[in-house]
Amino acid sequence: MTRARTLKSRQKSKQDSSTLDIHAVARKANVSIATVSRTINRIPTVNAKLAKRVWAAIDELDYVPDTQARALGSGRSGMLGLVVSEITNPFFPELIQRFEDVAIENGYEILISSTNYDPKRMELGIQRLLQRKVEGVAILTFGLEQPLFQKLADRKIPLVFVDVGPDRPGISLLKIDYAHGIRQGVQHLAALGHRKIGFVSGPMALHSAQSRSTAFLKALDECGIEVRPEWQVEGDHTLGGGIRGMERILDCSSRPSALVCSNDMIAIGVLHKAYHVGIRVPSDLSIIGFDDIQIAKVMFPPLTSVQMSRIDLANAAVKALKAHIEGNNPLREYKIDTHLVVRQSTDYPPGAFGEKKPS
Amino acid sequence: MTRARTLKSRQKSKQDSSTLDIHAVARKANVSIATVSRTINRIPTVNAKLAKRVWAAIDELDYVPDTQARALGSGRSGMLGLVVSEITNPFFPELIQRFEDVAIENGYEILISSTNYDPKRMELGIQRLLQRKVEGVAILTFGLEQPLFQKLADRKIPLVFVDVGPDRPGISLLKIDYAHGIRQGVQHLAALGHRKIGFVSGPMALHSAQSRSTAFLKALDECGIEVRPEWQVEGDHTLGGGIRGMERILDCSSRPSALVCSNDMIAIGVLHKAYHVGIRVPSDLSIIGFDDIQIAKVMFPPLTSVQMSRIDLANAAVKALKAHIEGNNPLREYKIDTHLVVRQSTDYPPGAFGEKKPS
């Protein structure tokens, strides 16, 4: 069966006569390719002398192993997928950065897919993740339709969701304690004397937006503050959503003295609109955001916000995925805390002292 | 030499008896794997009837071709690398998003690598790009040390740089016309009556920061405005850089009435610091940013900024890379325009009317 040793030379762009592959290294180091492979993979049973020769050869040739081939041979792609809603919302880059760092620390590469709230786009993204044979996927979209992830689940790819997800093996949840931070926010406002508090929510189709809204209503109740439906407006988690939300508030017959927002982008939109119509923050209106993104602290005034740690989120996500992949008894749920960061967008309600009402 | 047909069963996690690979599809469609491959790759010579059968089989089995294997077989990874400085600077996500969109439209996947201004991190990132066998890399870091990209160049991987880069085949440049937008900015200030104009630069190690600074000085000269070295302060392209830059300006014996900033993050930092010490914008101090990131327009006051189109940048980068990869006479340079967007952070200098100086 020995066939003519056809000098391998397909149309591919071979630079020199021999390709810079594991064979070249093996030749140079005078060992077998298996030894080279073992050395690269840091398998401890390799003779130190040989290993040194191998590394030297690698160095000299400037050899870089081909990840694709490695993945094919080993059956492990070494990639984690990360699905986010919208990369242009500053919350996500901060999350992505941390996720990437942690993933790399753990020997994984990441493949990012941003859905932009578009199911079609999301489906394509998932298709790509599938094709690249990701070993696990963190879906940090905060509530987009889960049916779309069915394909991933079908292939038994470990998954991490935020808040809620199917109760099946291979799936973990990052349970965010919205209630805690939001309660702190409402209590903070109540302590300042606010009784007229509104809420600009995210899209109610998003579970996370619902949770925040619910947490707000509950906190209001706990403080014995009346809920005014008119002051519960729905936006989306963008600047525009905040601006439109504020416009809705402006239309109210009577206006709230404080507004809690479902995320910082909304809060910034609200703030912007407020100034635009001459409402001063915090003297006329107190505002609380959610997420505590980086720019929150340099807004004018610096935004009081409920912080949700991107670091904790990313850490937990990678940790969960890794546990699933390696079979190290992954947890079903990972708790993520939230807490209030008080800055200057909240203050006493107007007229709290001496009824000085702005005209 | 015929060896026992060992039922393929390495430790790998095979789900069922047969893997869901191209063979399964071929079997189901009653064709050879070659035909399946051709069908998937949309090679026109495939009989329509067969193709239909193949697609049906693919659909039924929910088959997804393995990109890794495909890459190995074809020698094309289908990936483009994108190196950015700092994913948490809002300028970059806007760029990344567009780059990704365009890349996908053109059949490429992207691999992002953010350097965080850290050479070590950058080297690791490049290593990863190499391992993944990217077909081209856009280095949109605006000026980090190029020697680090030697490895990419050595392997003849098509490269795109911003502003400057080695003049070699396979390398294109995105030439940004900083001068135009910055001149507009300075002229705008001059027209308002400003004669005392300072500049908060980015790190001068960055070519793009130098270019902006140079463009500023040139524009000043063109307007016949005196350059005051004390008012040229160096920062970095972050919020902190802006805050520190403003602190340096505050230390000056006499203060400028307007400040041009090397990017929006600096401008926002400056704005923040200014308010912090009671300087009003734009009545006491006019500020111009650069980049025109999304949040610039919702700052208080909305930031006047020199816009550099992320869309144009991303489009040109992918276009250049694609031209190189496919050998379609790529251009050496692609021009990117900049222009001023006037908002409310610029106004007449203090005392322009009736010498009303704030105490």
Place this chain on the structure above:
DNA sequence: CTGTTAGCGCCTTCAA
């Protein structure tokens, strides 16, 4: 502990 060798899943020439 090292070397030999059979795949991994696909692409692509080659012969039919």
Place this chain on the structure above:
DNA sequence: TTGAAGGCGCTAACAG
């Protein structure tokens, strides 16, 4: 136009 079969570069039994 289709099918058969040899790589692509690497990993991981298996035998020594």
